[in-house]
Amino acid sequence: MTDTQRTFPTKTITHKSILVEGIDCSDCVLVIEHSLQRVPGVQAVTVDYLSQQVKVDYDTRQTSLKRIVQRLHSMGYHRVLPAWQSWLQQNQALLLSLLSGIFLLAGWGITQFSPTQNLISVPLFLFAILLGGWEIAEHAWYDLRQRRVSTDGLMLLAALGALFLGETAEGALLIFLFSLGHALEERLVERARSAIHSLTDLSSPEAVVIRAGQPVDVLVSEIGLEDTVLVRPGVRFPVDGLILEGQSAVDESAVTGESLPVPKETGDRVLAGTLNGTGALQVRATRLARDSTLARIVQMVHTAQSAQSPVQQSVERFMERFVPVVLAIVLLLILVPVLFGLPFKDAFMRAMVFLVAASPCALAIGPSSAVIAGISQAARKGVLIKGGVYLEKLGKLDTIAYDKTGTLTQADFKLERVIPTQGISEPELMLAAGALEAHSGHPLAQAVTAAAREQRMSFPVPENVVEATGKGVLGMLDGQLIRVGSPQWITEQTGQQDENTRAQLLSLQEEGYSVLLVTRESAVLGILAFSSTPRPDAQRMVARLRQMGIKKQIMLSGDQPQAARRLAQSLGLDAWQAQLRPEQKLDLIKSLQAASGAVAMVGDGINDAPALAQADVGIAIGGAATDVALQTADVALMGTSLSHLITAVHIGRATQRVILQNLILAIGVMLILSVSALTGWIGVGLAVVLHETSTVLVVLNSLRLLGVSDPGA
Numbered sequence: 001m002t003d004t005q006r007t008f009p010t011k012t013i014t015h016k017s018i019l020v021e022g023i024d025c026s027d028c029v030l031v032i033e034h035s036l037q038r039v040p041g042v043q044a045v046t047v048d049y050l051s052q053q054v055k056v057d058y059d060t061r062q063t064s065l066k067r068i069v070q071r072l073h074s075m076g077y078h079r080v081l082p083a084w085q086s087w088l089q090q091n092q093a094l095l096l097s098l099l100s101g102i103f104l105l106a107g108w109g110i111t112q113f114s115p116t117q118n119l120i121s122v123p124l125f126l127f128a129i130l131l132g133g134w135e136i137a138e139h140a141w142y143d144l145r146q147r148r149v150s151t152d153g154l155m156l157l158a159a160l161g162a163l164f165l166g167e168t169a170e171g172a173l174l175i176f177l178f179s180l181g182h183a184l185e186e187r188l189v190e191r192a193r194s195a196i197h198s199l200t201d202l203s204s205p206e207a208v209v210i211r212a213g214q215p216v217d218v219l220v221s222e223i224g225l226e227d228t229v230l231v232r233p234g235v236r237f238p239v240d241g242l243i244l245e246g247q248s249a250v251d252e253s254a255v256t257g258e259s260l261p262v263p264k265e266t267g268d269r270v271l272a273g274t275l276n277g278t279g280a281l282q283v284r285a286t287r288l289a290r291d292s293t294l295a296r297i298v299q300m301v302h303t304a305q306s307a308q309s310p311v312q313q314s315v316e317r318f319m320e321r322f323v324p325v326v327l328a329i330v331l332l333l334i335l336v337p338v339l340f341g342l343p344f345k346d347a348f349m350r351a352m353v354f355l356v357a358a359s360p361c362a363l364a365i366g367p368s369s370a371v372i373a374g375i376s377q378a379a380r381k382g383v384l385i386k387g388g389v390y391l392e393k394l395g396k397l398d399t400i401a402y403d404k405t406g407t408l409t410q411a412d413f414k415l416e417r418v419i420p421t422q423g424i425s426e427p428e429l430m431l432a433a434g435a436l437e438a439h440s441g442h443p444l445a446q447a448v449t450a451a452a453r454e455q456r457m458s459f460p461v462p463e464n465v466v467e468a469t470g471k472g473v474l475g476m477l478d479g480q481l482i483r484v485g486s487p488q489w490i491t492e493q494t495g496q497q498d499e500n501t502r503a504q505l506l507s508l509q510e511e512g513y514s515v516l517l518v519t520r521e522s523a524v525l526g527i528l529a530f531s532s533t534p535r536p537d538a539q540r541m542v543a544r545l546r547q548m549g550i551k552k553q554i555m556l557s558g559d560q561p562q563a564a565r566r567l568a569q570s571l572g573l574d575a576w577q578a579q580l581r582p583e584q585k586l587d588l589i590k591s592l593q594a595a596s597g598a599v600a601m602v603g604d605g606i607n608d609a610p611a612l613a614q615a616d617v618g619i620a621i622g623g624a625a626t627d628v629a630l631q632t633a634d635v636a637l638m639g640t641s642l643s644h645l646i647t648a649v650h651i652g653r654a655t656q657r658v659i660l661q662n663l664i665l666a667i668g669v670m671l672i673l674s675v676s677a678l679t680g681w682i683g684v685g686l687a688v689v690l691h692e693t694s695t696v697l698v699v700l701n702s703l704r705l706l707g708v709s710d711p712g713a
Helices: 026-037 063-076 082-089 092-115 118-145 149-163 168-194 291-308 310-339 346-355 361-380 388-394 404-408 426-435 445-454 487-494 497-510 538-547 561-571 580-595 609-614 627-632 643-679 682-707
Strands: 001-002 013-021 043-050 053-059 206-210 214-220 226-233 242-247 248-251 262-264 281-285 381-383 396-405 415-418 462-467 472-477 480-484 514-520 522-533 551-555 575-577 598-603 618-620 636-637
Touching: 013 063, 013 092, 026 043, 026 053, 026 063, 053 063, 082 092, 092 118, 092 168, 118 168, 149 168, 149 310, 149 346, 168 472, 168 682, 206 381, 206 396, 214 462, 310 346, 310 361, 310 388, 310 643, 346 643, 346 682, 361 381, 361 388, 361 643, 361 682, 381 388, 381 643, 388 598, 388 618, 388 643, 396 404, 396 580, 404 445, 404 551, 404 561, 404 598, 415 426, 415 445, 426 445, 426 472, 426 480, 426 514, 426 522, 445 514, 445 522, 472 487, 480 487, 497 514, 497 522, 522 598, 538 551, 538 561, 538 643, 551 561, 580 598, 580 609, 598 609, 609 618, 609 627, 618 643, 643 682
Parallel strands: 396 551, 396 598, 551 575, 598 618, 618 636
Antiparallel strands: 001 013, 013 053, 043 053, 206 214, 206 226, 226 281, 242 281, 248 262, 381 636, 415 522, 462 472, 472 480, 480 514, 514 522
16 A cells, blocks of 8 residues: 555545455446545545456545445455565454563562552553454454343453452453454464365456457456357366367366366367366357356355354354353352352452353364365365255255256266157158257257267247246147157147057167157157266265165156166165156155155255255355356255265264364363352362353364365365
8 A cells, every 4th residue: 555645635645546356347436436425525536447456535524444444345355465464463362462471470479579560560561452352352342232141241341350459460361362362263274264265366367368369367356258269278267168179188176076087079068167187278258257166166155154053053142142141140159148148349259150151162263163174175075065054954964856957867868779669650750859959958958869869850939838847848730740859748748648658658668768748739750769877976875875874765756666766776775756746756855854864865956856955955066157046046066976965964963073072072061161160169270261262172172174085075
């Protein structure tokens, strides 16, 4: 930041240049200028988009730099401080606590060598209280304004009580230890939060764009839709896009958790933040940098970290009632013993020790630090969990239902057999089917259009196309009604099929094919048979989840019974249901919830939306490839490997164990200290040491989640 004085009618007008991060679009300039100009005292505002500097002229009698920076912060823009200033700001709490300790140590030294030098030692103790208690007092004052009494308020009250009795050294020791514990908690929790910052660091500040046939260096924020970006070997992709030219292997581990490089060629999709291999690629930008999958993942994880789990909500409700009870007990501990002849000073000190002992700091931070660490570690492993509530439910799952197509099987079907009837040829059958299936997003429909592209077919354009979700599609072609869909749906539409068609369908289904019927009016034109193979890691996933305590794994499929049964048996699933429509899958999820505990539904994030929404945890696989998965699922597995599901359940269960351990430790220490305080077995110094030790221990225990092993690897 630079300070200069301009020539204005009055010397109270000051000019400041503020370096700001987050100005990544031209709209930001207008928003900042408009907002700051409305601050009383601001005379002029200029925003430099390229250098991300906000230049402000303001009247110091009416406003201040702090107020202007606060307005920027409220809009989501953050001031970039010099390195030394940033370091001081990040370590302010710890530095103040250490200074408090120095003054406390100096005061204690003087009392040891010159017990009568109170004129020197007492001011040192008071300085220790002032330095260590500054941030504590700020937090307590903020809570009081919100009509709440927090643990900061309880500790401050205990310190003031010690001062009231003339126990300045005890008060200074209490504040120093509490402030030191507070500072260590902040650092430890920030370490948990910073685990997700590694994703933010994947963003490239600059990129190379092809303009007028020449490579030009630009800021990533200046890349527009449809721009062609040149991504050289060993460079991270700056935006989401489609490859226009070139071949390479892309390391997607940082975003999707895929352990091996993924081969990419023309037409394939690439994600911002992933690392290009050995081949130079030209990529057409399909999203702006601020809208990339990486940017949305980072934003969603930040949001998820602030979303409370049921345990966190329960602890918060408990504390709202518990803190007033503690204050009431403290008051009784002061008044009642005095009525029975105990000296006021002794009663008051015992009450202050109890106040320290019963402060639920560890209880408050135990669940939240575990949730933050769990969500952050999951994101680093390619699992996006939308909030603490879903992380907690992942740890309690005992039933998982799977969609078949694209989840337990390879996402892509292959059209294996085209069987025409009614005297038409295979190309004629393909043209009729392809004309309608081109309007559907179902995997079988995509297999039809893919096969037609291989044969370089050009489809006629049908009219009045209507898709029956999960069943089929119909429309008018050359004045005749064409239907393409499941045999069950076709039968519902046109009546029973002839004996020959039924025999062919049964034979194909027994061979494991998925089939579609094509009809014109009520006559069958032919049969399309598709093959799909189980994912190579599906059987291992089912076995591993059973070992982890998942009691029931069931497949819910819209496919024919024979194909569904064969796949379910080969994978070792507990049960299967076939020929299910979306609403039937929803009903089955409800029945599973009624019969057992927490139920998860795993799908591709596009189909089966009602079932995903109804389940206790809706899990979308391949979340990095679909917008729907990121928006609708409770948990998105960013890669396509089923090992990510093992990882998600493992982290959920590990987080549950850590939360339980933290609660036991926090409540146990609080009870022991409270009883010891009531009986007079411990003093305020030991109470504070044990109290803060328990708080730091629960945070350290939570941080173990950041090193949790990956059982899905």
